[in-house]
Amino acid sequence: MLIHGAGGDLLSWPPEMRGLSSEHVITLDLPGHGKSTGSGCQTIDDYTERVIDFIDAIGFSRAVFIGHAMGGAIALTLALDHPERVAGIGLISCGPRLPIAPATLDNASNPATFLQAVQSLQQLMHITQNAASLTAQTLKRLAAIRQTLFLGDLHACDQFDVSARLGSIRTPVLVVCGMEDELTPQHFSDSLAGKIAGAALQRIDGAGHLVMLERPRRVAGLISIFLTTIPYIPGI
Secondary structure, X not given: OEEOOOOOOHHHOOHHHHOOOOOOOOEEOOOOOOOOOOOOOOOHHHHHHHHHHHHHHOOOOOEEEEEEOHHHHHHHHHHHHOHHXXXXXXXXXXXXXXXXXXXXXXXXXXXXXXXXXXXXXXHHHOOOOOHHHHHHHHHHHHHOOOHHHHHXXXXXXXXXXXHHHHHHOOOOEEEEEEOOOOOOOHHHHHHHHHHOOXXXXXXXXXXXXXXXXXXXXXXXXXXHXXXXXXXXXXXX
16 A cells, blocks of 8 residues: 655556556555545544555555655554554655654745745755656645645644654564655664664665655565565455
C-alpha cells in the first residue's frame, strides 16, 4: 500500500511504483485528498486510524506500507501501534520527526501568504532531476491544494515525533532518501536506519525530496527487492 505525503494524492507515486509487476499494489488518497471525501486530519494518529479503517473495509489483515514523508510517518505509526497489521514498511524521504519551520506554518495559515509557504517548501525539496517539468508541476499541484487541508497536514507533520520509540519496531524496514533533499535531509534517514534494528538504508545521489518521481525506476527497483525479503503467509 502506497501512502502519499502532505498535500499529495495517489498521483504522487510514479507509474513504475503504482504498477509494480507481480505485486498487488493499492494506492490510496488519504481523507480530503485527491478523490477522497472528507476534510482531512490534524494528526498522524488520526490519519493512521483512517488507514486502518480502509484496510478493514477492503478485507486486508496485513500489508506492506510504503510511505513518502507524511505517509512515512503514518507507516511508522502503523508499525508502532498496529504491528499485527504490518508486514513491512518503506520510508521514503521521512524521519522520526518532521518539523515545519514556524514561518512556513504562519504563511500557510493565511490565504494571502499561502503561496509563499508552498514556494518555501518546494525550494527545500531541492528537485534536481527533470527540474523544468517536475518543479513546475509540483508548484502547480501544491498551490491548488485547499489551504485548510494543507495546513492541517503541515501541523500533523510538525507535531509528529516518534524518536523515543523507534527501538521497539520489529518489522522489516527499508529507508530511502535523496541526497539533495533539504526538507527531510539525509540525517533524518540516518537516524531511522540507526535506531530501527535491521533497517536497510538506501541513499540516492542526485535526487531530492521527491526521489520516487525523480528516480522512479531506481526507487521501484529498491521496493521490489525489499518486497522479496518479506515472507508471505496466507491468512496472517
